[in-house]
Amino acid sequence: MDASSDTIPRALLDWYDAHARDLPWRARPGAPATDPYRVWLSEVMLQQTTVAAVKDYFALFTRRWPSVEALAVAADEDVMAAWAGLGYYARARNLLACAREVAARGGRFPDTEAGLRALPGLGAYTAAAVAAIAFGRRAVVVDANVERVVARLYAIDAPLPGARALIRAKADAITPDARGGDFAQAMMDLGATVCTSRAPRCLLCPLSAHCRARATGEPGRFPVKAPRQAKPERRGRAFWIERDACVWLVRRPGRGMLGGMRALPDDGWSARGDGSGEGPLAGPWESxxxxxxxxxxxxxxxxxxxxxGGQCASLVPGDGEWWPLERLEEAGLPTLFAKAARLALAGTGELA
Incomplete structure (x- = not known):
């Protein structure tokens, strides 16, 4: 074991004690771990989402469902609507499945990585983060911020995603046995506030003396990323059917794209291909x-x-509901369909 395996975590924890971010789901440095429910909820919300975007959703969820037992008995549609706009909606479905499993176990989360991995929707990262932050376990917690810190610390020049096994091994080598939660959060904070993706603030970094990327003079070059592939472009149609100051909304299938969410009817577009262009009614339609x-x-x-057309009440096929326009923002439409709704109502003054 090299000297850095001791000096790096000590320097980082000293920095964290003075500079930790104040976040609503987090205990102060050195304090006992926080409620596992709040840690787990925040980690699920933070997957591929910024802290700034998560704060309001976290506050809403913890007010409305203050415990895992309360969330477990929530109606699916209420949780999906509350999640609307946060994106990656499979997380909300997994959130409910996990809450119900934990509630069935008496409301107690397992306190080990292995036990947490057995819960629905908890992958390697989330299980490690909850084990470390909520239960103080030694766990190797590697998110995008930690990945960047470690890649720079060791000047790992193999491109992602292939470099991830080496990055994890290096993170393991510097993860201490004590203060597992503080160390994990310190690494996240360092990546989020100092070792940023652009213009890293090396003069403020507690690990600058150990950083091989800084020694190269080009710390921003790490981690090395493989060239991005262009995303496929798809086309589809959504349909606005209105009557008596209400709009027809459908419930999307429980699995798949935007699963379980309320939405406008569409023509079956997907990640795999364009939509058919066909509407739920014969028309007439106006673009x-x-x-x-x-x-x-x-x-x-x-x-x-x-x-x-007129007299559409008995013509709309399939399951759905007439939703009052004055309460449309309460429907929890995904961002895509909320954009389409604003477009439909722009000329009526119903929705800004």
Whole structure:
């Protein structure tokens, strides 16, 4: 074991004691671990989402469902609506599945990585983070911020994603046995506030003396990323059907893209291909413009069509509901369909 395996965590924890971010789901440095429910909830929300975006959602969820037992008995549609806008909606479905499993076990989260991995929706990262932060376990916690810190600390020049095994091994080598949660959060904070993806603030870094990337003079070159591949572009249509100051909303299938969310009817577009262009009614339809949205694996150009026919109440096929326009923001539409709704209502003054 080299000297850095001791000096690096000590220097980092000293820095964290003075500079830790004040976050609503986090205990202060050196304090006992916080409620596992809050740690787990925050970690699920933070997956591929910024701290700034998560804060308001975390506050809403913990007010409405202050414990894992309360969340476990929540209606699916209420949780999905509360999640709307946060993206990556499979997380919300996994959140409910996990809450119900933990509640069935008496409301107690397992306190080991292995036990946490057995819960629905908890991958390697989330299990390690909860084990370390909520239970003080020694766990190797590697998110995007930690990945960047370690890649620079050791000037790892193999490109991602292939370098991840080496990055994890190096992170393991400097993870201390004590203060597991503080160390994990210190690494995250360092990456988020000092060792940033652009213009790293090396003069403020407690690990600068150990950083091989800084010694090269080009710390921003790490981690090395493989060239990005262009995302496929898809096209689809969404349909606005209105009557008596209500709009027709459908429930998307429980699995798949935006699963379980309320939405406008569409023509079956997906990550794999364009939509059919066919609406749920014969028409007549009027084009109302288009909106764009970028998903993880593809981008979508969604064209909006507004129904101009009358007497549509008995004609709309499938399961759905007439949702009052004055309460449309309470429907929890995913961002894509919220954009389309704003487009449909722009000329009526119903929604800014």
């Amino acid at each position: 109302a413009g288009k909106v764009g949205h970028v998903f993880t694996h593809f981008s979508l150009e969604l064209h909006l069509a507004v129904y101009l």
